[in-house]
Amino acid sequence: MNATTTQDWIAPRASQRTATADSRDARAASNAAAADQSGTVYSERLLAVDRVSLEYRTRERIVRATRDVSFDVYGADRFVLLGPSGCGKSTLLKAIAGFIEPVSGTITLDGERVRGPGADRVVVFQEFDQLPPWKTVVENVAFPLRVARGCSRSQAKERALHYLDKVGLANFADAYPHTLSGGMKQRVAIARALAMQPRVLLMDEPFAALDALTRRKMQEELLRLWDDARFTLLFVTHSIEEALIVGNRILLLSPHPGRVRAELNSHQYSLQSIGDSIGRHDFQQSVARIHRLLFDTDALTPQEEHA
Structure with missing residues (x-):
């Protein structure tokens, strides 16, 4: 990888960031084939x-x-x-x-x-009030799926419930945001983001x-x-x-x-x-x-x- 180890903490020099596109692609290909000691295989570069x-x-x-x-x-x-x-x-x-x-x-x-x-690319912000208050929890998660992903109402609700279950909020699907704690609101925001599969x-x-x-x-x-x-x-x-x-x-x-x-x-x-x-x-x-x-x-x- 292009990261240093914890035993080798160095500030990058300017010359380290003047590689050509070919060399960066070669490094990405090398990373794709590499595995760390835990067995995790790194994929190709996604974001540059x-x-x-x-x-x-x-x-x-x-x-x-x-x-x-x-x-x-x-x-x-x-x-x-x-x-x-x-x-x-x-x-x-x-x-x-x-x-x-x-x-x-x-x-x-x-x-x-x-x-x-x-x-x-889906963003989860710091603010708790990023959920429309007039929509229930499941509606908050399902709405972007219908608008941005073109899911049907039933498909969007099914996926929304799946991800609400992942974050432990399936029992609060019909609740409104003002009834939730700050941590619960953030879990809804995370479920909404993950449901989009960005x-x-x-x-x-x-x-x-x-x-x-x-x-x-x-x-x-x-x-x-x-x-x-x-x-x-x-x-x-x-x-x-x-x-x-x-x-x-x-x-x-x-x-x-x-x-x-x-x-x-x-x-x-x-x-x-x-x-x-x-x-x-x-x-x-x-x-x-x-x-x-x-x-x-x-x-x-x-x-x-x-x-």
């Missing part, structure tokens, strides 16, 4: 973000959110964008979703350039507003769902611990404007890493090392220092 710079406008000025960010996401990846507030990670996710157009660089999905929103599931700090116990439960649920369906996940967070638990690969972004600091593997960690005494020590060491990479200015590359 190549030297993407993003901007957004405020009342006072134009703000540069990211600068020359590049990374690849492969099928069944749990890829995490991690960085401090304001580093542009949510803006990157919105650009991948097709809501924002890069000022430079390209974003491609299955080799096709992303030029707008599409049903192949090429990439995009999650923008989906558990950040939850209390600690509910957040842990939602992390467990997400990993269980991934283990069952092996969907491709792009997950945004500013929590180092959550990134290590949820992701199998992590991209570290510098403080504003966001630039790539490092890319690393984290597949060896899970929620059990926190409970086990030996695993917890290794986990906390990794948390500390990531913190240094994110915030230690002495670790900046010459390109970052002068960008």
Whole structure:
């Protein structure tokens, strides 16, 4: 893979991102045939973000959110964008979703350039109120299936009930969103997203507003769902611990404007890493090392220092 191991934490040099399309395709083909020690076979590259710079406008000025960010996401990846507030990670996710157009660089999905929103990319946001309150839970999940996927009413309801059962909410199918807790609303949003069977599931700090116990439960649920369906996940967070638990690969972004600091593997960690005494020590060491990479200015590359 093009990620570093946890024993080899390096910030990418500019030269590492000047490969030709042929060499990137060759690397993807090599990854498709490779397997890690756990036996997981990596598929070909699904999403490619190549030297993407993003901007957004405020009342006072134009703000540069990211600068020359590049990374690849492969099928069944749990890829995490991690960085401090304001580093542009949510803006990157919105650009991948097709809501924002890069000022430079390209974003491609299955080799096709992303030029707008599409049903192949579904977003789960942080806000709890992303469900229309006048629709029941099952109607919230079924509606996009009818509109975007062309399912019949009966087909959409059947699929909606299937995914509500997956997230443990089959008994709340006829409830309205205002009767649900924050965590339950997020589970409905996840069921709605998974029911669409997108090429990439995009999650923008989906558990950040939850209390600690509910957040842990939602992390467990997400990993269980991934283990069952092996969907491709792009997950945004500013929590180092959550990134290590949820992701199998992590991209570290510098403080504003966001630039790539490092890319690393984290597949060896899970929620059990926190409970086990030996695993917890290794986990906390990794948390500390990531913190240094994110915030230690002495670790900046010459390109970052002068960008």
